[in-house]
Amino acid sequence: MRKLALIVRHEFRMAAANKAFVILTVLGPFLILAVTVLPTFVANNPAAMSAGRPVAISSAVPGAAEALAAAYEGMGVEVSVTDDPRAAKAAVLDGSSAGYVVVEAGWPDAGRALFYSKTGVDATMYASTRAILGAFARELRIGAAGIDPALVRGILADAPFEVLKIGPEGNEESKTQDDFMEALFVSLSFVMVLYMTVLLYGQMIGASVVREKTSKTVEVMLSSVTSRELMFGKIFGLGLAGLLQYGVWISVALALVKLVGPAFDLAVPASISPENLGWLLVFFLLAFFLYSSAYAALGAASEDEHHLGQLAWPLLLFLIVPLVMVSSFIMSPDSALATALSIFPMTAPLVMLIRVLVSDPPAWQLALSVGAVFASVVGMALLASKIFRTGILMTGKRAKLGEILRWVAVR
Template structure:
């Protein structure tokens, strides 16, 4: 990719970086992402306040049987963050008044029990739940679960089974989930899964964004004849190298700011005793290093290809016919990664992690979620680095020829011949 020791490469890199970092769109997106990531530390507290402000549900019970109200309250112990019950049970005497209350919004639902005897309707199933259309929400499910528990307890008591004996019978079996090969398991896997999902999608979006930025830069300068004027003093390969490295440095700047916000968010979340499902332990230094390596190599691969192909065109609209298939390759890598995340050691993930066009995302996910050996990771990234070197070599040849071409729209076959002829 040109001679990085060449002063021209650094001049173009600095020019590209300064020009892009001053754009309003980059500043707004970067600042917005920074604020949103940092604000995520306070999301649990905000959700708690919203839940507390909106309050729980109130369910009316018409002429309840003796003990039913207290039994339901005991069976529905869940509380809001402010300590109030999520489901408040109230006894009412008039069904008509209770139904009017449901229509008016005074009650969220109406429980009508029939039969006689202490909470007998729960056991016999002679209970109905009235709600305001169109949806009963989750309240009906909670009521049904509570009634089922009450009915089961009644049947056990009638069969002569004490509460302690019943608790022993229904006690869940203890099962420890452990993965072979040192991979994450159980709750750790779930936390790592969602972290990897977010990072893979971020990787996909930023490679597309900054790869297209390189393409647009190349096409814009070619259409305005700037490239021709610069070619008198700067080699085309140095021009391309400066553009790719300058835009890549811009991406790393954005990543650095977002990473700082993410670490700050996790630190604040841990200090507050809450979070969004994963803690600092899920974001190890090895994860950050592997993610940045995946981005750098993935970006260099696709930016080189897109920059080289972009040099063949003078308008972005014309370039879409040949750039589209490249973007589809990246999209295929994202889909393979998503499909294989639930089985990171499966055949699809294993094969995809050795295909350089897919491996920046697939191998990153596999290394984080599966039991991948060190030599497999090394082999995957070695193949990726070799493909990056080949893509840079081919892009340099395309750029040298393409920046002087005008008018004709070349096909992929013609582009391949340009690479071979040099």
């Protein structure tokens, strides 16, 4: 145990006492925000897209410019009305203007409405513009047909509709589209955190074991410790580093929820709760031990990091499949597939985390899932220590996966 503790301390220091680790720990939450929330946020918010630049409008149809301006300003996009098409196009080209809208005389029945853009792909901007002009065109046509626009508006108005979530105690909770989006973002962020850290730490362990071989330190180590101590020392050392990183992230998240949110009256998503953060930690630990034992074994069997990459692709697959299907799991968290994958050990941590976040899986499924992963961790660790023992001394031979599995039987 004393030797194990020494290796753990050494590996922890090697992992945590470097710039990359500190930077990742500090920037991690921002990175995750950047890859999950921001793109959707930007896509739904034309103001963010126009980046404070005005949209130029030139209209030959009375009222169209005003309707556009009112709607744009409601979205936070600045507007300038112009009669000089050449200057307006130039402004679009040099980037000082986010777009240029032209409504020709006779529109909507004879003339055209045009949206000039520099890229041609700023879909959010031109989709909003099309919607605004479409609504305005309908009003014009209704007016032209001699019908009172207010009457039509009344007829076409949305009928009331509500979604209620029934909580475990029978309490009812109103859900809106925003609630769904929020749950989607939070789940997506949590799943991304879990996926990235498990993959990162798994690969770190694998690379660290390969380095032990390529730098030839392994024999010196084995002259003092057993291969099992060496392997678990590495896993626990890096695990400790991972725990530290999660500790920082979860503290930041909790501070956001408990202190910063109320203090500045910010609406912090309700799904970032201590309970959900706790589940994130539980599934991280389970997934970490499962994947890092596997990576340690494959690292020991590899000739170099390239070879490790080749051997590790099946592991990667188990992590990527749930990630690809994440939106379908979020939308139907209790489907047969989601339930099955939330119990199958290799995919359970990611899939069960999603289910816990967006739904309320039965306690027995939760227990079965955690139990199955835990049992697999034990099994994987035993398997890995056997592979590790044979593999760590093997050089000059690029073993295939099947061959590696046979080492388990080596006395």
